[in-house]
Amino acid sequence: MDDVLALVRARGGRATVSRRVILEELFEAEDHLSAEALAEAVQAHAPDVHLSTVYRNLEDLQRLGIVVHTHLGHGPATYQLASLAHAHFICEGCGAAIEAPDELFRGLARMAKNRLGFSIDPRHFAILGRCADCV
Amino acid sequence: MDDVLALVRARGGRATVSRRVILEELFEAEDHLSAEALAEAVQAHAPDVHLSTVYRNLEDLQRLGIVVHTHLGHGPATYQLASLAHAHFICEGCGAAIEAPDELFRGLARMAKNRLGFSIDPRHFAILGRCADCV
DNA sequence: GTGCTTGCAAACGTTTTGCAGACTC
DNA sequence: GAGTCTGCAAAACGTTTGCAAGCAC
Secondary structure (H helix, E strand, C coil): CHHHHHHHHHCCCCCCHHHHHHHHHHHHCCCCEEHHHHHHHHHHHCCCCCHHHHHHHHHHHHHCCCEEEEECCCCCCEEEEHHHCCEEEEECCCCCEEEECHHHHHHHHHHHHHHHCCEEECCCECEEEECHHHC | CHHHHHHHHHCCCCCCHHHHHHHHHHHHCCCCEEHHHHHHHHHHHCCCCCHHHHHHHHHHHHHCCCEEEEECCCCCCEEEEHHHCCEEEEECCCCCEEEECHHHHHHHHHHHHHHHCCEEECCCECEEEECHHHC
16 A cells, blocks of 8 residues: 555655545555545545546556456456456356456467467456346 | 247238348357347348347347357357357457357266256357467 | 645446337337 | 237436546655
8 A cells, every 4th residue: 555655755745635535545445446436436535626636546556456356247347456356257147256366367378379369368358147146 | 040030920020121130040040149240241241231130120030039149258248049049258368259069068967966066158258268389 | 835635526338227219019 | 999019209227438636656
């Protein structure tokens, strides 16, 4: 958290109140947050922080490699600390989001690399399907 | 093509000119088409078919299981005949879309099923990464 | 003081919807 | 004739941008 602000400063950025509160909420969040949900959480502490400021900060933080966004379905993107990123399975029946351990993708990664020369990063878009409860 | 129109009729739908031309273009298309690209192709034969009509028909055809849509990246969704659906790898460097043979996903499918009870359908969202040319 | 950052409002690209008329069966 | 389908315009949605004022350094 302080490391991040130091990095921001090192790149010529400023440690503004908005930036600080946005980072606090990101570090505290347990789930992925949409930009709108993050804005609401931030506004509980700093009511004047605008949704567009949240979007701009998320973009900056992604450029610095601190935050990543993921598409879990058809709604808004969700944001999280890059250090916590992982792949997801989304149930088309009930919408449940299941965390997918990275090791499940080892075989696919190897085959994609060998046969197509392609290095996968399975974390950006979720993989759809059906969970145990939805047949 | 005629089978599809028969199915549409069997469900109480009508075989309108728009529907016919949209289906023709879908059967003729080699690539995935965005709704807008499909509308343009349709309008070459039937100039008055509106983009919203294309969207409505695509939705109906998806409900019937004839068409599926896929998200290849951050732009518009792409549509294709369900019978031609497959997974994709998208290069974050150059944007290239590479078809991913289904057998690459066998191992992942088995592990997801055994360990999480989840049946994957890897075709709805593309998997990002980097192609051979983009390191 | 320099120049990054902000709030606001307005635009964006994609998709959906309300409506009155037109068409298929 | 009943009910589906259409074109059009307008709205909806998530996100981005232009601008002038405000703040960090």
